[in-house]
Amino acid sequence: MTLVVDVSRRLGAFNLDARFETSGRLTAFFGHSGSGKTTLINLIAGLERPDRGRIEIDGRTLVDTDERVFVPTHRRRIGYVFQDARLFPHLTVRQNLAYGRLLSPRADRWADITRIIELLGIGHLLDRRPARLSGGEKSRVAVGRALAASPRLLLMDEPLAALDEDRKAEILPFVERLRDELGIPVVYVSHAIAEVARLATDVVLLAGGRAVASGPADEVLAHLELSLPESRDETAALVEVVLEGRDPDFGLSLLRSPAGLWRVSRLDAPTGARLRVRVRARDVMLALDRPTRISALNVFAATVLGVTETSDAPDALVDLDAGGDRLVARVTRQTVATLGLAPGVPLWAIVKAVSLDGTAAPGRAPLSGLAPTGPIARS
Numbered sequence: 001m002t003l004v005v006d007v008s009r010r011l012g013a014f015n016l017d018a019r020f021e022t023s024g025r026l027t028a029f030f031g032h033s034g035s036g037k038t039t040l041i042n043l044i045a046g047l048e049r050p051d052r053g054r055i056e057i058d059g060r061t062l063v064d065t066d067e068r069v070f071v072p073t074h075r076r077r078i079g080y081v082f083q084d085a086r087l088f089p090h091l092t093v094r095q096n097l098a099y100g101r102l103l104s105p106r107a108d109r110w111a112d113i114t115r116i117i118e119l120l121g122i123g124h125l126l127d128r129r130p131a132r133l134s135g136g137e138k139s140r141v142a143v144g145r146a147l148a149a150s151p152r153l154l155l156m157d158e159p160l161a162a163l164d165e166d167r168k169a170e171i172l173p174f175v176e177r178l179r180d181e182l183g184i185p186v187v188y189v190s191h192a193i194a195e196v197a198r199l200a201t202d203v204v205l206l207a208g209g210r211a212v213a214s215g216p217a218d219e220v221l222a223h224l225e226l227s228l229p230e231s232r233d234e235t236a237a238l239v240e241v242v243l244e245g246r247d248p249d250f251g252l253s254l255l256r257s258p259a260g261l262w263r264v265s266r267l268d269a270p271t272g273a274r275l276r277v278r279v280r281a282r283d284v285m286l287a288l289d290r291p292t293r294i295s296a297l298n299v300f301a302a303t304v305l306g307v308t309e310t311s312d313a314p315d316a317l318v319d320l321d322a323g324g325d326r327l328v329a330r331v332t333r334q335t336v337a338t339l340g341l342a343p344g345v346p347l348w349a350i351v352k353a354v355s356l357d358g359t360a361a362p363g364r365a366p367l368s369g370l371a372p373t374g375p376i377a378r379s
């Protein structure tokens with residue numbers, strides 16, 4: 001799916017003026033509160049009209065103010081999961097799902113309800129009414145009802161916002177299954193970076209009503225602070241690893257990626273699990289000589305790909321290639337000068353900590369078995 005957006009919309013004092021294109025399997029709209037995320041998905045869903053502009057999905061125009069095209073919401077075939085589940089309270093789960101199905105024209109129905117029920121793990125809830133469901137169960141049923149309408153695109157507006165951490169952890173694997181097994185493109189609104197890092201294949205960053213960056217998740221998050229200076233500490237590389245096993249002597253988990261072997265605190269996942277770890281720029285140090293006798297366990301040979309000055313004057317971001325893995329380090333501009341950091345310079349990257357968001361790598365996810373661990377593994 002390719003989603004093309006170029007729209008303006010004024011709401012009181014707020015001006016949305018966003019332009020981007022995405023073909024992601026799961027595109028996250030990430031931005032702080034009030035940045036325009038909900039306004040944008042309301043425009044895509046057809047719940048609001050832009051003052052100016054155009055929205056297209058796979059070449060099909062949904063809105064074009066110049067051409068006076070406005071496809072009404074019910075003809076767009078877009079599923080919408082709201083922050084609150086908005087289930088019909090007087091209907092059972094089964095009837096809520098059946099209602100979703102009724103919304104789709106017979107000829108366009110691809111949704112297999114049995115498969116959706118299995119995928120979301122809601123088979124045991126079918127005869128209950130929403131009042132007898134937990135928050136997490138309501139969210140899963142709301143996703144099921146949206147899918148039952150055989151949408152071409154699923155919009156999810158902070159579907160986990162009302163849930164506590166345990167319930168969130170329960171739902172995230174289901175979102176991963178949607179992304180990886182159902183093949184339906186998802187736009188997922190969030191202001192939680194760990195969720196975005198875990199789920200997104202692509203990211204659109206919103207700030208003050210503008211799309212300030214968009215592209216593959218790893219590229220956007222590696223330069224996050226260039227577009228959102230306030231998210232400085234979250235600037236990070238995403239590294240796909242395989243859990244190779246456990247170090248018998250010290251109980252550390254061993255992760256393998258093209259850069260080499262990573263040692264992190266014990267991770268509760270099956271051997272062979274494919275995971276995505278987040279390596280923050282602030283947690284990577286650089287050395288021209290191979291460091292010896294240091295406390296950090298994860299030291300990788302790398303080459304400088306580029307140096308970018310940040311808006312914070314003393315700092316720079318250094319992009320690195322570590323055997324095929326992309327890493328990013330934040331150092332001072334003085335360090336750039338002293339070490340002579342420039343494209344092609346070989347060096348050593350010392351990783352001080354790795355974030356484990358209970359993350360399954362997009363497209364190659366194990367379906368279960370990964371319980372989220374503490375957020376940071378010191379190494």
Ligand SMILES: Nc1ncnc2c1ncn2[C@@H]1O[C@H](COP(=O)(O)OP(=O)(O)OP(=O)(O)O)[C@@H](O)[C@H]1O
Pocket residue numbers: 011012013014031032033034035036037038039040191
């Ligand atoms: N109908 C309206 N009239 C006036 N201002 C509005 C209206 N709807 C939204 N706004 C304003 O537009 C801005 C963007 O709102 P929006 O809900 O799109 O942000 P958001 O990024 O989704 O925020 P959050 O993460 O808090 O849900 C906010 O400043 C909001 O107050």
